[in-house]
Amino acid sequence: MIQVFLDATSWALLATGSFLVIVGSLGLVRMPDFYTRLHPAGLTDTLGIDLILMGLMLQSGFSLVTVKLLLIGAFLFFTSPTSTHAIANAAFVAGLKPRHAVVPERPRRPASPKEAGG
Amino acid sequence: MIDTTINFALLLFLAATAFSILRRTTLFSVVMLSGVFSFVSATLLVHLDAVDVAFTEAAVGAGISTVLMLSTLALTARHEAPSSRSRALPLIVVFLTGLALIYGTLDMPRFGDPSAPVHTHVAPRYITATATEIGIPNIVTAVLASYRGFDTLGETTVIFTAGIGVLLLLAGTIREPTGLRITAMDHHLVLRVVTKVLIGPILLFALYVQFHGDYGPGGGFQAGVIFAAAFIIYALVFGLEAARRAVPGRAVRWILAAGVLLYGGVGVVSFFFGKNYLDYSALGATATAGQHLGILLVEFGVGMTVSAVMVSTYYAFAGQNRPIGDEEW
Numbered sequence: 001m002i003q004v005f006l007d008a009t010s011w012a013l014l015a016t017g018s019f020l021v022i023v024g025s026l027g028l029v030r031m032p033d034f035y036t037r038l039h040p041a042g043l044t045d046t047l048g049i050d051l052i053l054m055g056l057m058l059q060s061g062f063s064l065v066t067v068k069l070l071l072i073g074a075f076l077f078f079t080s081p082t083s084t085h086a087i088a089n090a091a092f093v094a095g096l097k098p099r100h101a102v103v104p105e106r107p108r109r110p111a112s113p114k115e116a117g118g
Numbered sequence: 119m120i121d122t123t124i125n126f127a128l129l130l131f132l133a134a135t136a137f138s139i140l141r142r143t144t145l146f147s148v149v150m151l152s153g154v155f156s157f158v159s160a161t162l163l164v165h166l167d168a169v170d171v172a173f174t175e176a177a178v179g180a181g182i183s184t185v186l187m188l189s190t191l192a193l194t195a196r197h198e199a200p201s202s203r204s205r206a207l208p209l210i211v212v213f214l215t216g217l218a219l220i221y222g223t224l225d226m227p228r229f230g231d232p233s234a235p236v237h238t239h240v241a242p243r244y245i246t247a248t249a250t251e252i253g254i255p256n257i258v259t260a261v262l263a264s265y266r267g268f269d270t271l272g273e274t275t276v277i278f279t280a281g282i283g284v285l286l287l288l289a290g291t292i293r294e295p296t297g298l299r300i301t302a303m304d305h306h307l308v309l310r311v312v313t314k315v316l317i318g319p320i321l322l323f324a325l326y327v328q329f330h331g332d333y334g335p336g337g338g339f340q341a342g343v344i345f346a347a348a349f350i351i352y353a354l355v356f357g358l359e360a361a362r363r364a365v366p367g368r369a370v371r372w373i374l375a376a377g378v379l380l381y382g383g384v385g386v387v388s389f390f391f392g393k394n395y396l397d398y399s400a401l402g403a404t405a406t407a408g409q410h411l412g413i414l415l416v417e418f419g420v421g422m423t424v425s426a427v428m429v430s431t432y433y434a435f436a437g438q439n440r441p442i443g444d445e446e447w
Contacts, residue, residue, distance in 0.1 A: 075316075075319070078312055078315065078316065079312070079316070082308060082309060082312040085308050085309070086306065086308075086309050089306065
Protein backbone atom coordinates (compact mmCIF):
# COMPACT_ATOMS: atom_id res chain seq x y z
CA MET A 1 0.00 0.00 0.00
CA ILE A 2 2.68 2.46 1.05
CA GLN A 3 4.65 1.50 -2.08
CA VAL A 4 1.71 2.39 -4.32
CA PHE A 5 1.33 5.71 -2.53
CA LEU A 6 5.05 6.48 -2.92
CA ASP A 7 4.99 5.53 -6.59
CA ALA A 8 1.93 7.67 -7.26
CA THR A 9 3.41 10.71 -5.49
CA SER A 10 6.72 10.20 -7.23
CA TRP A 11 5.11 9.96 -10.66
CA ALA A 12 2.97 13.01 -9.97
CA LEU A 13 6.08 14.99 -9.01
CA LEU A 14 8.00 13.73 -12.05
CA ALA A 15 5.13 14.58 -14.40
CA THR A 16 4.61 18.06 -12.92
CA GLY A 17 8.35 18.74 -13.05
CA SER A 18 8.64 17.60 -16.66
CA PHE A 19 5.59 19.67 -17.58
CA LEU A 20 7.14 22.76 -16.02
CA VAL A 21 10.45 22.20 -17.78
CA ILE A 22 8.69 21.76 -21.15
CA VAL A 23 6.55 24.87 -20.56
CA GLY A 24 9.68 26.79 -19.59
CA SER A 25 11.46 25.71 -22.76
CA LEU A 26 8.45 26.74 -24.86
CA GLY A 27 8.37 30.09 -23.10
CA LEU A 28 12.07 30.57 -23.74
CA VAL A 29 11.42 30.19 -27.46
CA ARG A 30 8.13 32.08 -27.64
CA MET A 31 8.70 35.09 -25.42
CA PRO A 32 9.38 38.37 -27.21
CA ASP A 33 12.49 39.77 -25.54
CA PHE A 34 15.40 39.06 -23.25
CA TYR A 35 13.82 39.80 -19.87
CA THR A 36 10.56 37.98 -20.56
CA ARG A 37 12.57 35.01 -21.80
CA LEU A 38 14.52 34.89 -18.58
CA HIS A 39 11.27 34.62 -16.68
CA PRO A 40 10.19 31.14 -17.92
CA ALA A 41 13.78 29.96 -18.09
CA GLY A 42 14.57 30.91 -14.52
CA LEU A 43 11.34 30.23 -12.66
CA THR A 44 10.09 27.02 -14.22
CA ASP A 45 13.51 25.43 -14.39
CA THR A 46 14.18 25.89 -10.71
CA LEU A 47 10.84 24.46 -9.64
CA GLY A 48 10.67 21.88 -12.43
CA ILE A 49 14.10 20.41 -11.77
CA ASP A 50 13.59 20.38 -8.03
CA LEU A 51 10.24 18.60 -8.49
CA ILE A 52 11.89 16.01 -10.75
CA LEU A 53 14.64 15.50 -8.19
CA MET A 54 12.02 15.06 -5.44
CA GLY A 55 10.25 12.47 -7.56
CA LEU A 56 13.54 10.63 -8.06
CA MET A 57 14.24 10.81 -4.33
CA LEU A 58 10.97 9.02 -3.61
CA GLN A 59 12.02 6.33 -6.09
CA SER A 60 15.46 5.82 -4.59
CA GLY A 61 14.29 5.15 -1.03
CA PHE A 62 16.56 5.72 1.98
CA SER A 63 20.01 5.44 0.44
CA LEU A 64 23.11 7.46 -0.38
CA VAL A 65 21.53 8.30 -3.74
CA THR A 66 18.76 10.19 -1.92
CA VAL A 67 21.33 12.28 -0.07
CA LYS A 68 23.14 13.05 -3.31
CA LEU A 69 19.88 14.03 -5.02
CA LEU A 70 19.01 16.22 -2.04
CA LEU A 71 22.39 17.95 -2.29
CA ILE A 72 21.99 18.47 -6.04
CA GLY A 73 18.52 19.88 -5.42
CA ALA A 74 19.80 22.27 -2.74
CA PHE A 75 22.66 23.34 -5.02
CA LEU A 76 20.31 24.04 -7.93
CA PHE A 77 17.82 25.78 -5.64
CA PHE A 78 20.46 28.40 -4.88
CA THR A 79 22.48 28.57 -8.10
CA SER A 80 19.67 28.62 -10.65
CA PRO A 81 17.90 31.79 -9.39
CA THR A 82 21.29 33.36 -8.73
CA SER A 83 22.44 32.85 -12.30
CA THR A 84 19.12 34.18 -13.60
CA HIS A 85 19.54 37.22 -11.38
CA ALA A 86 23.13 37.71 -12.52
CA ILE A 87 22.21 37.48 -16.20
CA ALA A 88 19.29 39.90 -15.83
CA ASN A 89 21.40 42.25 -13.76
CA ALA A 90 24.25 42.19 -16.28
CA ALA A 91 21.83 42.92 -19.13
CA PHE A 92 20.22 45.77 -17.15
CA VAL A 93 23.55 47.34 -16.19
CA ALA A 94 24.76 46.97 -19.77
CA GLY A 95 21.76 49.08 -20.84
CA LEU A 96 19.51 46.55 -22.54
CA LYS A 97 15.99 48.00 -22.59
CA PRO A 98 12.88 45.81 -22.33
CA ARG A 99 11.29 45.62 -25.75
CA HIS A 100 7.67 46.31 -24.89
CA ALA A 101 8.14 48.48 -21.83
CA VAL A 102 7.24 51.68 -23.70
CA VAL A 103 3.92 53.54 -23.44
CA PRO A 104 1.26 51.40 -25.15
CA GLU A 105 0.08 54.19 -27.53
CA ARG A 106 3.41 54.42 -29.30
CA PRO A 107 3.92 52.16 -32.32
CA ARG A 108 6.12 49.15 -31.80
CA ARG A 109 9.73 49.81 -32.69
CA PRO A 110 11.68 47.45 -34.92
CA ALA A 111 14.06 45.12 -33.16
CA SER A 112 17.29 46.84 -32.25
CA PRO A 113 20.59 45.13 -33.04
CA LYS A 114 21.27 44.94 -29.31
CA GLU A 115 18.48 42.39 -28.97
CA ALA A 116 19.48 39.30 -27.08
CA GLY A 117 19.71 35.87 -28.60
CA GLY A 118 21.45 36.97 -31.80
CA MET B 119 14.97 0.58 -28.18
CA ILE B 120 14.81 3.47 -25.73
CA ASP B 121 18.61 3.44 -25.48
CA THR B 122 19.00 3.82 -29.23
CA THR B 123 16.41 6.60 -29.34
CA ILE B 124 18.16 8.56 -26.60
CA ASN B 125 21.52 8.07 -28.33
CA PHE B 126 20.11 9.29 -31.64
CA ALA B 127 18.43 12.29 -30.01
CA LEU B 128 21.64 13.30 -28.25
CA LEU B 129 23.70 12.85 -31.42
CA LEU B 130 21.17 14.98 -33.31
CA PHE B 131 21.51 17.64 -30.62
CA LEU B 132 25.29 17.48 -31.04
CA ALA B 133 25.03 17.89 -34.80
CA ALA B 134 22.53 20.74 -34.48
CA THR B 135 24.79 22.53 -31.98
CA ALA B 136 27.79 22.06 -34.25
CA PHE B 137 25.95 23.52 -37.25
CA SER B 138 24.69 26.36 -35.12
CA ILE B 139 28.26 27.12 -34.02
CA LEU B 140 29.32 27.18 -37.67
CA ARG B 141 26.60 29.66 -38.63
CA ARG B 142 27.30 32.19 -35.89
CA THR B 143 29.58 35.18 -36.18
CA THR B 144 28.99 36.47 -32.64
CA LEU B 145 31.83 34.82 -30.80
CA PHE B 146 30.07 35.19 -27.46
CA SER B 147 27.28 32.86 -28.52
CA VAL B 148 29.83 30.55 -30.16
CA VAL B 149 31.51 30.15 -26.76
CA MET B 150 28.17 29.51 -25.07
CA LEU B 151 27.20 26.96 -27.71
CA SER B 152 30.54 25.20 -27.25
CA GLY B 153 29.59 24.85 -23.60
CA VAL B 154 26.24 23.39 -24.66
CA PHE B 155 28.11 21.01 -26.99
CA SER B 156 30.26 19.83 -24.09
CA PHE B 157 27.25 19.29 -21.85
CA VAL B 158 25.45 17.25 -24.51
CA SER B 159 28.62 15.21 -25.06
CA ALA B 160 28.82 14.63 -21.32
CA THR B 161 25.21 13.43 -21.29
CA LEU B 162 25.96 11.11 -24.18
CA LEU B 163 28.98 9.72 -22.32
CA VAL B 164 26.89 9.15 -19.18
CA HIS B 165 24.44 7.27 -21.33
CA LEU B 166 27.29 5.15 -22.70
CA ASP B 167 28.26 4.35 -19.06
CA ALA B 168 31.52 6.30 -19.35
CA VAL B 169 30.89 8.38 -16.24
CA ASP B 170 34.53 9.24 -15.57
CA VAL B 171 34.94 10.69 -19.05
CA ALA B 172 31.58 12.45 -18.81
CA PHE B 173 32.65 14.00 -15.53
CA THR B 174 35.83 15.34 -17.10
CA GLU B 175 33.98 16.60 -20.16
CA ALA B 176 31.43 18.47 -18.04
CA ALA B 177 34.04 19.98 -15.74
CA VAL B 178 36.71 20.83 -18.31
CA GLY B 179 34.79 21.28 -21.55
CA ALA B 180 31.73 23.06 -20.25
CA GLY B 181 33.15 24.64 -17.14
CA ILE B 182 36.72 25.85 -17.26
CA SER B 183 37.23 26.20 -20.99
CA THR B 184 34.09 28.35 -21.28
CA VAL B 185 35.49 30.69 -18.63
CA LEU B 186 38.87 30.78 -20.35
CA MET B 187 37.27 31.43 -23.75
CA LEU B 188 35.24 34.27 -22.26
CA SER B 189 38.42 35.73 -20.74
CA THR B 190 39.99 35.55 -24.19
CA LEU B 191 36.98 37.30 -25.72
CA ALA B 192 37.32 40.05 -23.15
CA LEU B 193 40.86 40.60 -24.45
CA THR B 194 40.08 40.37 -28.17
CA ALA B 195 36.92 40.97 -30.18
CA ARG B 196 33.34 39.83 -29.73
CA HIS B 197 32.62 39.40 -33.43
CA GLU B 198 34.21 37.22 -36.03
CA ALA B 199 36.04 39.14 -38.74
CA PRO B 200 34.32 38.57 -42.11
CA SER B 201 36.45 36.40 -44.35
CA SER B 202 37.02 37.52 -47.91
CA ARG B 203 38.44 34.24 -49.14
CA SER B 204 36.45 31.74 -51.12
CA ARG B 205 34.54 29.13 -49.16
CA ALA B 206 34.62 26.50 -51.88
CA LEU B 207 38.05 25.04 -51.16
CA PRO B 208 37.51 24.53 -47.40
CA LEU B 209 34.13 22.98 -48.14
CA ILE B 210 35.67 20.47 -50.57
CA VAL B 211 38.43 19.62 -48.08
CA VAL B 212 35.94 19.11 -45.27
CA PHE B 213 33.67 17.07 -47.52
CA LEU B 214 36.50 14.78 -48.63
CA THR B 215 37.76 14.36 -45.06
CA GLY B 216 34.24 13.53 -43.93
CA LEU B 217 33.88 10.94 -46.68
CA ALA B 218 37.23 9.40 -45.72
CA LEU B 219 36.13 9.25 -42.06
CA ILE B 220 32.81 7.62 -42.95
CA TYR B 221 34.70 5.15 -45.17
CA GLY B 222 36.98 4.46 -42.22
CA THR B 223 34.06 3.63 -39.94
CA LEU B 224 32.95 0.87 -42.33
CA ASP B 225 35.84 -1.26 -41.11
CA MET B 226 35.08 -0.64 -37.46
CA PRO B 227 33.26 -3.27 -35.41
CA ARG B 228 29.58 -2.63 -34.79
CA PHE B 229 28.66 -0.58 -31.74
CA GLY B 230 28.60 -2.84 -28.68
CA ASP B 231 30.00 -5.83 -30.57
CA PRO B 232 31.39 -8.20 -27.89
CA SER B 233 34.00 -9.60 -30.30
CA ALA B 234 35.46 -6.18 -31.07
CA PRO B 235 39.25 -6.01 -30.56
CA VAL B 236 38.85 -3.51 -27.74
CA HIS B 237 36.85 -6.05 -25.76
CA THR B 238 39.03 -9.07 -26.48
CA HIS B 239 42.59 -7.75 -26.11
CA VAL B 240 43.65 -6.34 -22.72
CA ALA B 241 40.25 -5.31 -21.37
CA PRO B 242 39.28 -8.80 -20.05
CA ARG B 243 42.54 -8.97 -18.15
CA TYR B 244 41.95 -5.58 -16.54
CA ILE B 245 38.41 -6.54 -15.63
CA THR B 246 39.30 -9.93 -14.14
CA ALA B 247 42.60 -8.96 -12.47
CA THR B 248 41.75 -5.55 -10.98
CA ALA B 249 40.02 -7.03 -7.96
CA THR B 250 43.00 -9.20 -6.99
CA GLU B 251 45.94 -7.13 -8.25
CA ILE B 252 44.82 -3.60 -7.41
CA GLY B 253 41.95 -4.22 -5.04
CA ILE B 254 39.82 -1.17 -5.85
CA PRO B 255 36.26 -1.20 -7.20
CA ASN B 256 36.67 1.44 -9.93
CA ILE B 257 38.41 -0.32 -12.81
CA VAL B 258 38.76 2.96 -14.68
CA THR B 259 40.95 4.35 -11.90
CA ALA B 260 42.94 1.12 -11.78
CA VAL B 261 43.64 1.29 -15.51
CA LEU B 262 44.30 5.02 -15.46
CA ALA B 263 46.61 5.23 -12.49
CA SER B 264 48.22 1.81 -12.30
CA TYR B 265 48.07 -0.33 -15.46
CA ARG B 266 48.45 2.70 -17.68
CA GLY B 267 50.39 4.81 -15.21
CA PHE B 268 52.88 5.81 -17.88
CA ASP B 269 50.14 7.24 -20.11
CA THR B 270 48.72 9.26 -17.26
CA LEU B 271 52.18 10.54 -16.34
CA GLY B 272 52.47 11.62 -19.97
CA GLU B 273 49.08 13.36 -19.83
CA THR B 274 49.99 15.15 -16.62
CA THR B 275 53.25 16.27 -18.17
CA VAL B 276 51.37 17.52 -21.24
CA ILE B 277 49.08 19.59 -19.01
CA PHE B 278 52.10 20.84 -17.09
CA THR B 279 53.89 21.81 -20.29
CA ALA B 280 50.80 23.50 -21.69
CA GLY B 281 50.39 25.49 -18.48
CA ILE B 282 54.04 26.56 -18.57
CA GLY B 283 53.59 27.54 -22.23
CA VAL B 284 50.55 29.71 -21.48
CA LEU B 285 52.37 31.34 -18.58
CA LEU B 286 55.44 32.02 -20.73
CA LEU B 287 53.31 33.56 -23.50
CA LEU B 288 51.23 35.75 -21.23
CA ALA B 289 53.52 36.48 -18.29
CA GLY B 290 55.59 39.05 -20.12
CA THR B 291 52.61 41.31 -20.69
CA ILE B 292 50.89 41.13 -17.31
CA ARG B 293 50.17 44.69 -16.25
CA GLU B 294 50.69 45.86 -12.77
CA PRO B 295 47.38 46.29 -10.99
CA THR B 296 46.43 49.94 -11.03
CA GLY B 297 45.02 49.83 -7.54
CA LEU B 298 42.11 51.99 -8.61
CA ARG B 299 39.50 49.27 -8.78
CA ILE B 300 40.21 46.24 -6.73
CA THR B 301 36.80 44.60 -6.67
CA ALA B 302 34.96 43.94 -9.87
CA MET B 303 31.35 43.24 -8.94
CA ASP B 304 30.47 45.56 -6.11
CA HIS B 305 26.82 45.76 -7.06
CA HIS B 306 26.26 41.99 -7.17
CA LEU B 307 25.30 41.51 -3.55
CA VAL B 308 23.29 38.36 -4.30
CA LEU B 309 26.14 36.89 -6.30
CA ARG B 310 28.67 37.64 -3.57
CA VAL B 311 26.58 36.07 -0.83
CA VAL B 312 25.74 32.95 -2.82
CA THR B 313 29.35 32.56 -3.94
CA LYS B 314 30.55 32.77 -0.35
CA VAL B 315 28.08 30.05 0.64
CA LEU B 316 28.97 27.81 -2.31
CA ILE B 317 32.77 27.93 -2.34
CA GLY B 318 33.07 25.74 0.76
CA PRO B 319 30.86 22.92 -0.57
CA ILE B 320 32.61 23.11 -3.97
CA LEU B 321 36.03 22.65 -2.36
CA LEU B 322 34.66 19.84 -0.21
CA PHE B 323 33.17 18.17 -3.28
CA ALA B 324 36.52 18.49 -5.06
CA LEU B 325 38.23 16.70 -2.17
CA TYR B 326 35.53 14.00 -2.24
CA VAL B 327 36.03 13.50 -5.98
CA GLN B 328 39.79 13.43 -5.46
CA PHE B 329 39.93 10.83 -2.74
CA HIS B 330 36.84 8.85 -3.71
CA GLY B 331 38.18 8.17 -7.20
CA ASP B 332 39.13 4.61 -6.23
CA TYR B 333 35.53 3.78 -5.42
CA GLY B 334 33.40 5.87 -7.77
CA PRO B 335 33.73 8.09 -10.79
CA GLY B 336 36.30 10.78 -10.24
CA GLY B 337 39.99 11.22 -9.72
CA GLY B 338 42.73 13.75 -10.03
CA PHE B 339 41.71 15.33 -13.32
CA GLN B 340 38.10 16.01 -12.34
CA ALA B 341 38.95 17.03 -8.78
CA GLY B 342 41.66 19.38 -9.99
CA VAL B 343 39.24 21.15 -12.29
CA ILE B 344 36.53 21.43 -9.62
CA PHE B 345 39.08 22.73 -7.14
CA ALA B 346 40.23 25.31 -9.66
CA ALA B 347 36.61 26.22 -10.43
CA ALA B 348 36.07 27.27 -6.81
CA PHE B 349 39.01 29.67 -6.97
CA ILE B 350 38.02 30.96 -10.38
CA ILE B 351 34.48 31.70 -9.14
CA TYR B 352 36.03 33.57 -6.24
CA ALA B 353 38.23 35.54 -8.63
CA LEU B 354 35.29 36.26 -10.94
CA VAL B 355 33.06 37.63 -8.21
CA PHE B 356 35.47 39.22 -5.76
CA GLY B 357 38.11 40.35 -8.22
CA LEU B 358 41.50 39.02 -9.23
CA GLU B 359 43.35 40.85 -6.47
CA ALA B 360 41.30 39.24 -3.72
CA ALA B 361 41.93 35.82 -5.27
CA ARG B 362 45.64 36.55 -5.53
CA ARG B 363 45.68 37.50 -1.87
CA ALA B 364 44.00 34.20 -0.99
CA VAL B 365 46.19 32.07 -3.27
CA PRO B 366 49.27 33.93 -4.57
CA GLY B 367 50.36 33.20 -8.13
CA ARG B 368 53.74 32.12 -6.80
CA ALA B 369 52.18 29.41 -4.64
CA VAL B 370 50.12 28.20 -7.58
CA ARG B 371 53.25 27.86 -9.71
CA TRP B 372 54.92 25.83 -6.96
CA ILE B 373 51.91 23.49 -6.79
CA LEU B 374 51.97 23.27 -10.59
CA ALA B 375 55.45 21.79 -10.51
CA ALA B 376 55.00 19.83 -7.28
CA GLY B 377 52.17 17.73 -8.75
CA VAL B 378 54.27 16.35 -11.59
CA LEU B 379 57.18 15.93 -9.18
CA LEU B 380 54.97 13.89 -6.83
CA TYR B 381 53.82 11.66 -9.69
CA GLY B 382 57.33 11.11 -11.02
CA GLY B 383 58.69 10.75 -7.48
CA VAL B 384 56.33 7.88 -6.66
CA GLY B 385 57.78 6.09 -9.69
CA VAL B 386 61.33 6.72 -8.52
CA VAL B 387 60.51 5.43 -5.03
CA SER B 388 59.46 2.11 -6.53
CA PHE B 389 62.96 1.90 -8.03
CA PHE B 390 64.42 1.86 -4.53
CA PHE B 391 62.30 -1.16 -3.65
CA GLY B 392 63.71 -2.98 -6.65
CA LYS B 393 60.55 -2.71 -8.75
CA ASN B 394 59.80 -1.23 -12.14
CA TYR B 395 59.06 2.47 -12.57
CA LEU B 396 55.50 3.26 -11.37
CA ASP B 397 54.99 -0.27 -10.01
CA TYR B 398 53.34 0.63 -6.71
CA SER B 399 53.10 -2.84 -5.24
CA ALA B 400 56.27 -2.30 -3.17
CA LEU B 401 54.97 0.83 -1.44
CA GLY B 402 52.84 -0.96 1.15
CA ALA B 403 52.95 -4.03 3.35
CA THR B 404 51.00 -6.03 0.77
CA ALA B 405 50.83 -5.57 -2.98
CA THR B 406 47.27 -4.24 -2.93
CA ALA B 407 48.02 -1.86 -0.04
CA GLY B 408 50.95 -0.54 -2.07
CA GLN B 409 48.71 -0.11 -5.11
CA HIS B 410 46.21 1.78 -2.97
CA LEU B 411 48.83 4.18 -1.67
CA GLY B 412 50.46 4.60 -5.06
CA ILE B 413 47.17 5.38 -6.82
CA LEU B 414 46.18 7.82 -4.07
CA LEU B 415 49.50 9.69 -4.31
CA VAL B 416 49.58 9.69 -8.09
CA GLU B 417 46.01 10.96 -8.34
CA PHE B 418 46.83 13.64 -5.81
CA GLY B 419 49.76 14.73 -7.97
CA VAL B 420 47.48 14.87 -11.02
CA GLY B 421 44.94 16.92 -9.06
CA MET B 422 47.59 19.38 -7.87
CA THR B 423 48.98 19.97 -11.34
CA VAL B 424 45.58 20.22 -13.05
CA SER B 425 44.12 22.68 -10.56
CA ALA B 426 47.29 24.78 -10.51
CA VAL B 427 47.39 24.92 -14.32
CA MET B 428 43.75 26.01 -14.45
CA VAL B 429 44.13 28.66 -11.75
CA SER B 430 47.38 30.06 -13.09
CA THR B 431 46.01 30.13 -16.65
CA TYR B 432 43.00 32.04 -15.39
CA TYR B 433 45.26 34.42 -13.44
CA ALA B 434 47.35 34.99 -16.56
CA PHE B 435 44.29 35.70 -18.73
CA ALA B 436 42.43 37.82 -16.21
CA GLY B 437 45.61 39.70 -15.28
CA GLN B 438 45.66 41.16 -18.79
CA ASN B 439 42.44 43.03 -18.11
CA ARG B 440 41.88 45.98 -15.92
CA PRO B 441 38.96 45.09 -13.63
CA ILE B 442 35.75 46.64 -14.89
CA GLY B 443 34.10 49.00 -12.47
CA ASP B 444 30.35 49.23 -12.14
CA GLU B 445 30.07 52.60 -13.84
CA GLU B 446 31.93 51.47 -16.95
CA TRP B 447 29.48 48.91 -18.24
